[in-house]
Amino acid sequence: MVQRSKSSPAWMHEHVNDPYVQRAQKDGYRARAAYKLLEINEKDKLIKQGTVLADLGSAPGSWSQVAAKLVGKNGKVFALDILPMDAIEGVDFIQGDFREDDVLAQLENLLQNRPLDLVICDMAPNMSGNDTIDQARSYYLCELALDFAQNHLKTGGSFLVKVFQGSGYQEYLTAMRQIFATVQTRKPDASRNRSSEIYLLGKNKR
Numbered sequence: 001m002v003q004r005s006k007s008s009p010a011w012m013h014e015h016v017n018d019p020y021v022q023r024a025q026k027d028g029y030r031a032r033a034a035y036k037l038l039e040i041n042e043k044d045k046l047i048k049q050g051t052v053l054a055d056l057g058s059a060p061g062s063w064s065q066v067a068a069k070l071v072g073k074n075g076k077v078f079a080l081d082i083l084p085m086d087a088i089e090g091v092d093f094i095q096g097d098f099r100e101d102d103v104l105a106q107l108e109n110l111l112q113n114r115p116l117d118l119v120i121c122d123m124a125p126n127m128s129g130n131d132t133i134d135q136a137r138s139y140y141l142c143e144l145a146l147d148f149a150q151n152h153l154k155t156g157g158s159f160l161v162k163v164f165q166g167s168g169y170q171e172y173l174t175a176m177r178q179i180f181a182t183v184q185t186r187k188p189d190a191s192r193n194r195s196s197e198i199y200l201l202g203k204n205k206r
């Protein structure tokens, strides 16, 4: 298969003709990824009025836009990304590398020991093109996110995380099953079929 980098003509052609890209522009979402979260939420009802959640790897911000709308005034969204993100009402944002201890400390400081109902993680490293390296980098971020979820979710809380199927997948699934009573997979329609990405949803933190 042709490798589609985000500057290739093939990628650009697919992108501008993608119905989710067009819908996102119409609905005012910053990325087509909004529809992945909306579809999962439609099924699993993870985000409701009053939900307090963390959005890891939040930029450009479409998941935070969706979440902020759904949690309403009594809920809260804490978001973090290594890249800058334009402000969204109801979202407290930290810019920093989640792999760094001081960035984690900043996020924890913002939470002020508020237990979370939900952690959503769409983090993905910049792809180098070397599958082994990319897969390892990606699972490292997912492991840090799982650790964060384990430490900050309330009992009964949920964790939604993007992973890439392949090396490391089974081990990660096993780790999630130790923390959550149920772990399910979700592949929303907006997630491109040719992508090995899949979402794991851990419910009912032990």
Ligand SMILES: C[S@@+](CC[C@H](N)C(=O)[O-])C[C@H]1O[C@@H](n2cnc3c(N)ncnc32)[C@H](O)[C@@H]1O
Residues within 6 Å of the ligand: 030, 031, 033, 034, 056, 057, 058, 059, 060, 061, 062, 063, 064, 080, 081, 082, 083, 096, 097, 098, 099, 122, 123, 124, 125, 126, 141
């Ligand atoms: C697919 S995008 C997230 C899209 C987002 N869910 C949305 O709806 O707009 C993945 C994000 O992970 C972020 N990311 C990658 N490595 C990171 C790291 N070490 N720390 C924090 N964020 C990271 C990237 O900067 C990127 O914005």
